[in-house]
Amino acid sequence: MKADPAVQRRLLDLAEVDAELARVTHRRRTLPEIAEIAEAERQVRAKQDALVAIETTLTDLDRDVKRQETEIDQVRAREERDRKLMQAGSVGAKQLTDLEHELATLERRQGILEDDLLELMERREAVEADVSYARVALDKSRETLEDAARRRDTALADLESTETRRTADRSMMTKGFPDDLLKLYDRQREQRGIGAALVQSRRCGACRIELDRSAMSKLKEAAADEVVRCEECGAILVRTSESGL
Incomplete structure (x- = not known):
């Protein structure tokens, strides 16, 4: 030839x-932002899962606290009823003795329930702090993902511009061969x-x-x-x- x-x-x-x-094609496939985005997405999923788990624990604690408060209210209502019966003076000696014994039992039961409630509230406060921390961590992961995506899109736009320009150059050049x-x-x-x-x-x-x-x-x-x-x-x-x- x-x-x-x-x-x-x-x-x-x-x-x-x-x-x-060729460099544009290679760079498009190997942009560091692509790996960053994959890792950021993994982090977001992990943080989301962690937040859901902690929020579930908080929901369970809220339910336990409500149940404990309901039980304490029931004990207090029973105690108030017994005291009113005693103050009314309409009960016999044996029933009075039984009421006094029941009041003592109710007082002990109320003390135990209130201690358990205090422990639940302390646990709930700690878990609530964990929820706040997990939400902040998730927000940061999402910001990292958004930043990497922005940088990827900017890089891809630059590569697209270069490719378009050089493809046009090539088209003009090949006409002369x-x-x-x-x-x-x-x-x-x-x-x-x-x-x-x-x-x-x-x-x-x-x-x-x-x-x-x-x-x-x-x-x-x-x-x-x-x-x-x-x-x-x-x-x-x-x-x-x-x-x-």
Whole structure:
């Protein structure tokens, strides 16, 4: 295949554009914000689960406190009824004795219930503080997630802008190449990542392997318009004054 040397040299400009587009694609896949978002989402889920668990404990304690208060109210109501019976003086001696015994029992029971209620209230206060802490922790995790998402979106927008601009550049550039040369270049680029490279200081700019004497001899003997390729990687070798030929 033959192509004007100036056209072949323009392949280097095309290769530079393609390299930038490849970097955009690679960066889009490997943005650090993507890993940050995954971790932040994991943290949010964990914090949400922790908050639900603590709030459930608080709900259970509220129910226990209400039940305990109800039981204390019932004991107090029974105690008040017994005292009224005693104060009315309408009961006999035996019933009076029974009422006094029951009042003593109720007083002891009330003391135990009130102690248990105090313990429940103390536990509830501690759990309520844990709920507040868990909500703050969840809010912070959500803020971290939102920040990472914003930075990801900004980075993606920048990459999209670069890709759009360089794709337009590429479209304009490819109009100046013969079809067969462009097809060869694109096929090589798709297979190996680099379609064309400069021969510089006896090295292929694509695979960076130093060309041996035989390869260098072939390059020197090849006509200026001959399209030559690297024997190692297949890239189109572009020759300039920097090639050392």
